[in-house]
Amino acid sequence: MTVSKKNILPLPSLKNILAFIEVANTGSLNSAAENLNVTASAVSHQIAALESFLGKKLFTRSGKGVVLTLTGEIYLKEIAGPLTLIGRATEKAIHDIHHEHLRIHSSPSFGLLWLMKRLDKFRQAHPDIQLNLTCSYENLQFARDNLDIDIRHGLAEWPTLNVKTIKNEKMVVLASPEYLARNPITHPEQLVVNELINSEITLIGWDVWFSWHGVEYKNKNFVFSFDRSYMSFEAACMNMGFILESDLLAQEYIQAGKLKPVFDDSFAMPVSAHHLVFPHASEKKEKMQRFLGWLEHELQASGFHL
Known part of the structure; x- marks a missing residue:
């Protein structure tokens, strides 16, 4: 962006402006000079130069120092706001505040059950990046919604975007240890007559899982x-029935002993349900590279990868 010289209004020296504000605040040339670490003569010259530039008197002398004229009072009020804005803009430029924010949108269950539990690890490793996480199934737009990365659940059908799919995810049957002890299961056929909890949004439902294992299943x-998958997990923890869910999302429940797989891995069904989605240009950004690298490390530690 360039600024046309035709649009530039007359601007006095910033040094003169700072001297004017200091004298106005202290009511004394000597005090202003001390605060600015210059001589009183230098401050007097800066005020004189500003008054010459404006063609107006800003101060009158009194027995106790100097007092703002009416023009000086109005001028001080008018320039206070813009100087504050300049200060904020300068602070942003120094600290690159926009760059330090990483805005993530996630499908609710992944955000709550997997990502949120690990965010403090990222903060500890990258304290200069502030994360902003929102969770929903809304169809957000990266530019309009000021979004850096979207972790989506579903089929990878976004040809214009960069898509990194989480690999090695499986759908497994789970139940609480107490519920499983009361309802021992050794084969998928036994599940047909047992209490099943349905997650409406999973890519693989009970009908597909039963068909995969050659079990007749009718409505x-x-x-x-x-x-929401996290509701199904909580229902299973309350001994309400069997669930068919992602082992990626189930990790914390399994490790805590709240849920356990009903079958071994031979009955697990592979699925590619979670995807990191972002514009192609975003991958070059340092904050994105650091987040993706961290996420890959966390996934690998859990038995998954990008």
């Missing part, structure tokens, strides 16, 4: 049906 009524 079974579920004991509960939820539109």
Whole structure:
């Protein structure tokens, strides 16, 4: 962006402006000089230069020092706001405040069950980057919504964007240890007559999972049906039934002993349900490279990768 010289209004010296503000605030040339670390004579010359530039008197002398004229009072009030804006803009330029914010949008269950539990690790490793996380199934736009990265759930159908899919994710059957002890299961066929909890938004539902394992399944009524996976997890923890969910999202529950897989890995069904989505140009940004590198490390530690 360039500024046309035709649009530039007459601007006095910034040194003269600072001297004027200091004298106005202290009411004394000597005090202003001390605060500015210059001589009183230098301050007097700067005030004289500003008055000459404006063609107006800004101060009158009194027995106690100097007092603002009416013009001086109005001028001080008028320049205070713009100087504050200049100060804020300068601070932004020095600290690159916009760059330090990484704005992430995530599907609710991934954001709550996997990402949020690890965010403090990122903060500890990268204290200069402030994360802003929002979770929803809204169709957001990167420019309009000031978004850096979107972690989406679904089919990878975004040809104009950079898409990194989380790999090695599987759908597994889970239940609480107490519920499983009361309802022992050794084969998928046994699940058909048991209490099943349905997650409406998963890519692989019970019908697909049963078909994958060659089990006849016809429109079974579920004991509960939820539109958020984290609700299904909590219901299973409350001994309400069996769930079919992502092992990526289930990690914390399994490690805490709240849930356990009903079958071994031979009954798990692979799925590619979670994707990191962002504009191609964004990958070159340092904050993005650092976040993606950190996320890859965390995924690998959990048995997944990009």
